Every structure is written in C-alpha cells, then in structure tokens.
Amino acid sequence: MPHKSLRTYLRARRREWGLSQDELAELVGTHGSVISDYEREIHLISIRMLIAAELIFGVTGTDLFPALYRDIQEEVCIAAGRLYARLEGRTDPHSIKKMRLISGIPGRIKPFDV
C-alpha cells in the first residue's frame, strides 16, 4: 500500500476530473451538500457512495478512503480478539469453526499508512 497523506481522496479525484460537487452528486444519485459532507468527513460515506465512487473513478475503495478502511480494520481486529478470547477453550464444532474464521482475520489485513 503506497503512502497516503489524506484520509479521503474523494475531493482530489473529483477535482482531478473537473467534476463539481453537484455533478458528482448527480452521478451518485444524491445531493451536492452530501458530497461536501463526505469530502469533509462530516458524515461517514454510505455503501452507495462507496460503490458509485469505485465505478466512477475506476479505483478501489481503499485508494479513495484509506483512513476509513484502516479504522474499520482496527476495530474489527480488536473485536475479533475479544470474541476469540471468549471462545478459547471450547471444544464444540461450532466454536472451533468460528475460531478458524477469526484466526484468519490477521492474514487478511491490508497494511495502511495514513
């Protein structure tokens, strides 16, 4: 993962292509003020915005919103550790299956430098 200086690259990508907030909002199906809120991180981006932005700019969500991905990864990792600790010691098939899923999470983490 290359070094990232910004938490969100939505504004940078939009301006790179000369789109106004209203034009991007039209493409996404929302209002210009919502785009402004996303760019200033006043609101958490919606799934619709994420999918639409990936489609419009042809880049992945991790490239557009690196800090969001990193923050969610950290939170999920911490929660996974808590759940794993609770399951540890259990020998029933359900718990073993869950522990196998959770123990694979660290290997799926993408490194971020935001």
Place this chain on the structure above:
Amino acid sequence: MSAASRYKGLVLAAHPTSRGFGWVIFEGPLAPVDWGIAFAKRARNQRLFKRFERLLQRYEPAVLALEHFENRTGASHRLCRMMKHIAECRGMETQVFTRPAIQAVFGSVGAKTRYEIAEVIRTQIDAFSHRMPRKRTLIVNADPKQALFDAAALALTYFSVSRSS
C-alpha cells in the same frame, strides 16, 4: 482525531495575484490533492488571511513554498510576508524560491517563461490539463489561472530541490 495527525508530508505552494493568490497542495511530485484561486475585492487582506488560515487548518501541510517576494511591493508583498509568518508560527518548513531557481528546474525541458512552465505542468499533471491559462500579451492581462500554475511550479521546484539535496 486531531488535524495534525490526519495529514503528513503535504506541500502547500502559494503565488499572489493582483486580487488574491493561487494555491496548490501536493502529496508528491506529480500528485496534487487540492488547488484553487482565492480572491477578494473588499477587505482584501482580512479575507485572504482567513482563507489561508482555513487551508492550513484543513490540510496541516508540512511545507510552504513561496516565490521570492522581497522585491515585490504593496499588497502582494504583505500577503506573502503574512503567509510566511503564519506558516513559521505553526512550525511549518518554509521555502522561498527565486525566479532563476524555478527557471533552472524547468530549463531542462526548455521552459523559461511562466506560460512555458505552465505548458510543461499541464502535460505532466493530468488534473491541470483543462485549466491552462490564456497567454498574457501586451493588451491582455495575466489570467488568474496562471497563479495556479505558478504555485504548482513552486511545489515542483521544492520537490526537485529537496530530491537533489
């Protein structure tokens, strides 16, 4: 999360115009992340100071690049001096480049005038490709968009100089 920890290593370059200043923020030599032209007709200094401070608050850049302004006079001199002062107060690295220093960087590709340098930047940075200013002549004033490219030239000079040193 504090603003200071949000962004790192950004370079802000600013260039004054008759009514304001053009600015560009880069995170790498060919990677601008935001840019614009600030201008004010009334309460010029006050509004431009606020605009500049908002920029610093939003991006927390690490470096401010300016063109040598000691031989400028009036409002643009005051504006550059104020920018440098605010940046230094915030602990930013400030770099002031002379025209010959900028021309030396772009001279290798045969660009010498501001317009020629803008042409080089336009071809190098896709985000600026549709913002080319009109050429200044004896009867046509400088396009405000020229300040955007002048600021970009300062940032690229900073990257070039810091890479070579």
